[in-house]
Amino acid sequence: MKKPILYTLAAIATLVVLGIGYLWLTFASPYGYNPAGDLPDIDDDATYSVFVYGTLTEPWVRWLVMGRAGDGEPAKLPGFRKDELDLKPAPGAVTEGEVITVNADELRALDRYERLGVRYERVELTLQDGDSAWVYRLMDPLVLELSDEVSN
Numbered sequence: 001m002k003k004p005i006l007y008t009l010a011a012i013a014t015l016v017v018l019g020i021g022y023l024w025l026t027f028a029s030p031y032g033y034n035p036a037g038d039l040p041d042i043d044d045d046a047t048y049s050v051f052v053y054g055t056l057t058e059p060w061v062r063w064l065v066m067g068r069a070g071d072g073e074p075a076k077l078p079g080f081r082k083d084e085l086d087l088k089p090a091p092g093a094v095t096e097g098e099v100i101t102v103n104a105d106e107l108r109a110l111d112r113y114e115r116l117g118v119r120y121e122r123v124e125l126t127l128q129d130g131d132s133a134w135v136y137r138l139m140d141p142l143v144l145e146l147s148d149e150v151s152n
Helices: 002-028 059-066 104-114 141-151
Strands: 047-052 073-083 086-103 120-126 132-138
Antiparallel strands (some): 047 086, 120 132
16 A cells, blocks of 8 residues: 555656756756847846746746846836736836846846747836836747748
């Protein structure tokens, strides 16, 4: 009777480890991420404000991606509405999220997580309080299709 329980626990532990490994390889690791060459420069001595509105509002996700959870401050982005994994321009709309402050290495980790230049672009936008922050937005599908055609 004890062996089936041990096998079940071993199977669950294996699935958890494989799942975490998959998530790390997919979202946090540099492996398999080949960004375009024309990405924005990152100054190693600077800190950056990043407006997050999705999975990165969760401290545990930030910890997995950047190596620390950091403190998120509530923030609002006017003129955009959240649309699944993206922000769409929408006059009068306001998207609620958080602003996190990151260093250069953490910004690079966020760029890998968001697959900057492959899936998302990083744009500087003005928040409701007048401060500016980097915001990740899905790249235009037409741009993605054209880049696929050029690379083939």
